[in-house]
Amino acid sequence: MIDAQHHLQLLNTELLQARETLLLRLSESNNLIHHALVATLHEHNPEQWLELVQKQLGTEYQDIILRLEQLEAAICQIDIGQYGYCCDCEEEIDPQRLIVDPTIQRCSNCEPNL
Numbered sequence: 470m471i472d473a474q475h476h477l478q479l480l481n482t483e484l485l486q487a488r489e490t491l492l493l494r495l496s497e498s499n500n501l502i503h504h505a506l507v508a509t510l511h512e513h514n515p516e517q518w519l520e521l522v523q524k525q526l527g528t529e530y531q532d533i534i535l536r537l538e539q540l541e542a543a544i545c546q547i548d549i550g551q552y553g554y555c556c557d558c559e560e561e562i563d564p565q566r567l568i569v570d571p572t573i574q575r576c577s578n579c580e581p582n583l
């Protein structure tokens with residue numbers, strides 16, 4: 470049985486860190502559009518950030534955007550009680566996999582190369 474509350478804490482902690490990292494990278498950018506984006510993000514609820522940055526940022530931000538998406542998706546699954554189930558075959562995901570990465574979406578049969 471998966472301790473969803475424990476994972477929720479981990480996910481929320483990492484989500485806050487990932488948002489900080491995004492802000493930091495944007496403010497350190499040489500691109501003035503990114504500085505304007507930092508100001509825009511500060512005016513919005515962090516839940517809207519992905520939507521705001523997705524269209525404006527290039528491939529150099531793909532890793533952090535992907536991570537934010539994964540974290541938010543996993544938190545959403547905890548909210549609706551679907552956390553820890555494979556999104557392909559709907560079997561329970563091995564808890565060991567979720568310890569390695571709490572945002573894992575698939576079981577070891579559906580995604581063996583992890």
Ligand SMILES: [Zn+2]
Pocket residue numbers: 555556557558559560575576577578579580
């Ligand atoms: Zn599966």
